[in-house]
Each structure stands twice: as C-alpha cells, then as structure tokens.
Amino acid sequence: MRLSVIIPVYNERELFPALLRKVQAVNIEKEIIVVDNCSTDGTRQLIEELADDSMQVILQPENYGKGTSVRTGIQRARGDFLIIQDADLEYDPEDYHKLLAVADPVEKPVVYGTRLRADSGNVHKRTAFYFGRVHLTTLFRFLYRSNITDVSTCYKLIRTDLAQSLNLKGCSFDLDFEVGAKIRRKGYQIHEVPISYHPRSVGEGKKIRVWDGVVAIWTLLKYRFVD
Numbered sequence: 001m002r003l004s005v006i007i008p009v010y011n012e013r014e015l016f017p018a019l020l021r022k023v024q025a026v027n028i029e030k031e032i033i034v035v036d037n038c039s040t041d042g043t044r045q046l047i048e049e050l051a052d053d054s055m056q057v058i059l060q061p062e063n064y065g066k067g068t069s070v071r072t073g074i075q076r077a078r079g080d081f082l083i084i085q086d087a088d089l090e091y092d093p094e095d096y097h098k099l100l101a102v103a104d105p106v107e108k109p110v111v112y113g114t115r116l117r118a119d120s121g122n123v124h125k126r127t128a129f130y131f132g133r134v135h136l137t138t139l140f141r142f143l144y145r146s147n148i149t150d151v152s153t154c155y156k157l158i159r160t161d162l163a164q165s166l167n168l169k170g171c172s173f174d175l176d177f178e179v180g181a182k183i184r185r186k187g188y189q190i191h192e193v194p195i196s197y198h199p200r201s202v203g204e205g206k207k208i209r210v211w212d213g214v215v216a217i218w219t220l221l222k223y224r225f226v227d
Contacts, residue, residue: 001029001080002078004033004078004160005023005033005083007087008037008086009034009037009043009044009047009087010036010037010039010043010063010066011041012087013039013043015089016046017046017050019089022092025093026093026096028100031055031078033073033076033077034055035060035069036060037064037065037069047059074163074168077160080159081159082158082160084155086154089198090198091154095195095196096157098194099195108189109159110190110191111191112150112151112156112191116133133150136152137151140177143224148180151180152176155195162188163179167182173216177219177220
C-alpha cells in the first residue's frame, strides 16, 4: 500500500529538517505532501531548499489555519491511505508501520495512533493538555458511540478516498474532531494502536490554547446534533 504523508507546517524552521529526514527514512512506499501555512520564520524557504521529486510542496499565500493546510493536503493525496504528520517531532514516523500493520482497505479503513492507552508506554505529565484530551475523548465516546481512547491524536491513518469524501470544513484544530465525528457518522469504526509520544510544552512551541478546547466541544456537539 502506498501512503500519503501530509505535513502541515507553520514556523518550524528548527525542527522541520529533522522531521523530514525521519519521514524519508521510513521504509515504506510513500509520497510526502508538505503544506506551509505562510510561515514567517524562514520555514518555507527551507522547505523549497529541501524539496525533491518525492515531495509535493504547497505554499499557502496566507495563514488560513492548520485545518485548512490538512484539508489541502488531503485533496492532493494519491496514496491508498493517508496520515497526518505534525512537524514538531512529538510523533515518531517509524510508528507508521504499526498503523499500516492493522489497516485494511475494507475491514479497517481507519486506524488512529493512541497516546493514552496503558500499553502505549508513554509517561504523561498531568497537565491541562492531558486532562483536556481525556475529557474530550470521553465526550466523543458518549456522543458517537465509540470506544477510542484518543480522539485528538495527530496520527489518523485513513483510506484516502474515504478521507476525501468527508467534506471537511474545519480551519484550525477543530478539524481533529470533525474528522472523527464524520467518520463515525458514516458508520465506520475507528481502530487504534498504541504509539510513542514526546510532548512539547508551550515554552517549547506548543500552539494549543484553552480556547481550542471550547471550539472542540462545539464541533463535537455540532456534528452530532446540528450539521
């Protein structure tokens, strides 16, 4: 199976080269789609320098938000499956193998990498980010009758044609929750495998805010009861 790796990027000049090397080193058939969200720190110039024939590079003319970058990458994907890869090195691209080992185009077209299952081996600091993930996942489980443990994980492996059929609209971190909601509304189960996770702090560049949690709750409610 060919994998499309979608990398949304915003102001990650220091980390992007290392991340790209890690993705390129994964021994699977793949295409790499890099979508720069109008970085201002020289990231986009660096992306252009590092680009090769195995990469699609999309340079957004304005900062439209991470969700828009992901949606753009999804529509450009040509692999059998696609996966989202943040550029901040919190996730290990070698874990692609774990997700692909479980995935099946018919039986298991959606596989999430969970950071929160006990067998993931991750040690979590009891921060607001951790508790936010837990509570939002609990709400998702209740609203969408799912048993997943990590609704907001970056690592969402989805059959490409299914992802492209979701009619996604989110422009920011709300897209994480819209994806899961629309997958469940289509009747698909979300399968999970444990993955490694190395979280950054706000001081190290983590971009999630408290307001994003409020938007996430509204997104889950909206796609369950309104839209």
